[in-house]
Amino acid sequence: MERADYERLRWRCIRRALLELDITLTRFLDAGFADLSEAEQAAFVDLVALEDHELWYLVSGKEECEGDLAHFAPLVEKIRKCSVRLAD
């Protein structure tokens, strides 16, 4: 991904309406994004374009990736696994 494209994506991940997404998406950009294939990176760009509540419900497991969103399921699973202890 070109630098400017990545930085645009980064801004759209680290400045969300919901704190939960700021944290989750920042963490994934830092720890998991680079390992994604080109196609997965493109899917991630589409995924973070979702509305905040919709995205958070998927990432938090409150809702399943179904219907039009089914193709996001493997990516969402990767984001969910990217949790760390923040307190220390």
Add this chain to the structure above:
Amino acid sequence: MSIPVLKFDAVIVGAGGAGLRSAIQLSEAGLKTAVLSKVFPTRSHTVAAQGGVAASLGNSEEDHWHWHMYDTVKGSDWLGDQDAIEFMVRKANECVVELEHYGMPFDRTDNGKIYQRPFGGHMSNFGEKPVRRSCAAADRTGHAMLHAMYQRNVKANTQFFVEWMALDLIRDSEGHVLGVTAMEMETGQVVIFHSRATIFATGGAGRIFHSSTNAFINTGDGLGMAARAGIPLEDMEFWQFHPTGVAGAGVLITEGVRGEGGILRNANKERFMERYAPNAKDLASRDVVSRAMTTEINEGRGCGLNKDYVLLDITHLDPNVIMKRLPGIREIGLQFAGVDCIKEPLPVVPTCHYQMGGIPTHYSGRVVVPQDGNPNTIVPGFYAAGECACASVHGANRLGTNSLLDLLVFGKSAGDSAVEDLKAGKAHRDLPKDAAEKSLSRIAAIDNRKGGANVHETRLAMQRTMQTHAGVFRFGDLLKTGVEKILEVEKAARELEIKDKSLAWNTARSEALEMENLIEVAKATMLSAEARKESRGAHVRDDAPDTPEFPNGRNDAEWLKHTLFNPVDNSISYKPVNMQPLTVETIALKTRSY
């Protein structure tokens, strides 16, 4: 250097609830209106508001604006201005109905009226019993509100500048506000927005604290810009906290966890609430729990490497009970603490939630400053609304659901005032020759500095200083050293360095510019908190305890006044609280107890 100039009748900074509401007034009045936002409007932090919006519609039971006014004055611990509070509660019904007409999908009763639910602190008949006053759209009230208002703005031809960051307020030699400088993030281009009216609706600055429920976007940009332009900040010592946010993350843990049997423990695994509240223990009120947690941390019994959090333990509960009665808690623990709360306790800390102070405004939305003996002299061309403004309706503590009301009423009011002033006013005033100089030199300094301070480290130092020295429960000696420490952090914040020098999409530069705003708010908060020697509302000091002479530590004889922090010389002055409502009698001082 030649800087492009875009001319508008009005420029609004911020596209959350207050910004969108004021833009509707201006655009529908036929005025050429620009709205600048760091993000797409419906990603503003207003989206996170769930509780609802307060209005005494009386759809579910009898209610009256006067009762709502009483609750708000009492909630504010009598620091709220009673004229502004009466104005807000009387406008509430009209603003909610307008929103419904914009298409807001409020929950409804069986007979089709807007459904109303109870919310803490909202009572009927002057504090007698809880009343159903909150109007909501499921758990997405803020989200639905933004969508409705955004669509209305699109229809009214409001021009949106999305992913633009406002940099500085432009004032001329007479103090008139003539617009802002702003940077287009996609290109790094700095542009002057030359306007006849400038409205700040930039939201709060909760990111000054290490633990905050606020999204990362809440960096106090409007307050930083106002401070750099010499506008004082009002009542910045007052911040609302929640007792239990996930340490290091800020994500809220519902108080229901303690209700279901959760136990707070310190580093020695001791159930410390037994010492502070022998009867209620972990179910003591929010402020008692917050104070106890802070005391444990301050006395060295906190957990973790920095000994800066305590533990919320539910490992003794049946996992089925946790999954059934506390849905989502396990997920929050896993995602934000790396802890499975069925097996391990959760790290928690009192967490900042809402800023009561801000840019001083009249209830008309016009910004006011002390000048020539008048504490409320209007700054021509400048308006503010929402969390960045201090009208002041929340005073020392905000009631739940009054924040969405605030941004509707004062967003509309600021828009109306701007329309009124513009219709009476003249053409654009001439821009000063150096209108963009301050912004350009700030950016150049950040871009060119070598050996300067790291943005992330400086922000962390500020956040830890604020959390430790000016948190939910405050100590005189800690506040004093906090002042020294935050002034040290300020020096670093004035010397930021970034590695990436790119023009386009330079997020490092954007974060450095945000840091320069955050530090203005942090400094104002610390110095204002140190100066106020009483306890009132959310500002609670160990050295201003509850005594018969000063119930709850509140000292009206000396401290029934608004703080004004002057950023030019770090001085503090005060102005009277307006105790005179618009049409009814003053709600007389009394002890705030629930």
